[in-house]
Amino acid sequence: MKPSPKPAGISRRQLLTGAAAVAAAAPLGGCDSLADNEHIGDAVQRIEQTLSMRVQRLLIGRGALAREFEIKDLSPQFKVNGTDKPGGDDYQRLLDTGFSNWRLVVDGKVRNPLSLSIADLKSLPPRTQITRHDCVEGWSAIGQWTGVPLSRVIDLAGPTADARYVVFHCADQYEQASDGNGQYYESIDLVDAYHPQTILAYGMNGKDLTVGHGAPLRLRVERQLGYKHAKYVMRVEVVDSFARIGRGHGGFWPDRGYEWYAGI
Ligand SMILES: Nc1nc2c(c(=O)[nH]1)N[C@H]1C(S)=C(S)[C@@H](COP(=O)(O)O)O[C@H]1N2
Ligand SMILES: [Mo]
Numbered sequence: 001m002k003p004s005p006k007p008a009g010i011s012r013r014q015l016l017t018g019a020a021a022v023a024a025a026a027p028l029g030g031c032d033s034l035a036d037n038e039h040i041g042d043a044v045q046r047i048e049q050t051l052s053m054r055v056q057r058l059l060i061g062r063g064a065l066a067r068e069f070e071i072k073d074l075s076p077q078f079k080v081n082g083t084d085k086p087g088g089d090d091y092q093r094l095l096d097t098g099f100s101n102w103r104l105v106v107d108g109k110v111r112n113p114l115s116l117s118i119a120d121l122k123s124l125p126p127r128t129q130i131t132r133h134d135c136v137e138g139w140s141a142i143g144q145w146t147g148v149p150l151s152r153v154i155d156l157a158g159p160t161a162d163a164r165y166v167v168f169h170c171a172d173q174y175e176q177a178s179d180g181n182g183q184y185y186e187s188i189d190l191v192d193a194y195h196p197q198t199i200l201a202y203g204m205n206g207k208d209l210t211v212g213h214g215a216p217l218r219l220r221v222e223r224q225l226g227y228k229h230a231k232y233v234m235r236v237e238v239v240d241s242f243a244r245i246g247r248g249h250g251g252f253w254p255d256r257g258y259e260w261y262a263g264i
Pocket of ligand 2: 137
C-alpha cells in the first residue's frame, strides 16, 4: 500500500473540540483535572488515529484506481504464467467449438442466478484499461484488458444481504493434489468486486484472450497481485464465507501460504 497523505477535512482541532464538549458534559467526579485532560488527549489521539485510518481506507485506500498507461507503454512480451492451458477433454471441447457452448455461471448468494455466453458478456457496456500486472515471482508486464465490470454482472444477479465475497472457479487444476484440492480458484471481497477497474476480461491488447492468458474469460483485479487474477473463469459464486471452499483460505495460492489480500 502506498503511503497516503493525511485526509483533509477532519482536523485534530475539530476532534478535540468534540471530545472536550463530551468531557464537559460528563460529570467530572473526583478526578484531578490535569490528569483528566491528559486522559482526554490520549483518547482523542486514539480516535483520531482510528478515524484517519478508516477515512484513508475509504477515500484513498481500497477505492483508489491503479495507474493506467498508454498504448505506447504496452509490453512487447507478456509472460504466460501458471497454467498455460487447462487439461482435460471438457476444456478442449469448449476450445474446439470456439467457446460457443461455454457459459459463465453466476450463482450463490444472488436472487437471480445467471448463465452468460461470451456474446452476452460482450453485449454489456465494456471497459478497456491498460495496467501493469505484478507477479510475486518478480516480473511485471503492461497489458490492455477489455471486459465487463464485475459490478455490472453482480448487480444483474442481485446479491442478497448476506453476500460478502465473490469466488472465481477456474477450469484448470494447477496441481494434482492428493486431497483433490488442486483446482485453481480465487476470491475477493465486495469492495474489490465493485472497484471500477475490476473486470471480467475477454480481450487483451485488442484481440480475444488467448488460451495462455485465460480464454475465454479471466479476472482483472488491478489493485492486487497477479495470482488473484483468475484465468479460465467458469463460475462466479457469491458467498457469505469461503471457509468451506478449497482448503478454506480463499484461493489456490492463499491455501498454500500466500496472503488472501494481495494489495499493491
Ligand atoms: N486459473 C488460473 N489462474 C491464474 C493462474 C493459474 O495458474 N491458473 N496463475 C496466476 C498467476 S500466479 C499469475 S502471475 C497470472 C498470470 O497471468 P498471465 O498468464 O496472463 O500472465 O495468472 C494468475 N491466474
Ligand atoms: Mo503470479
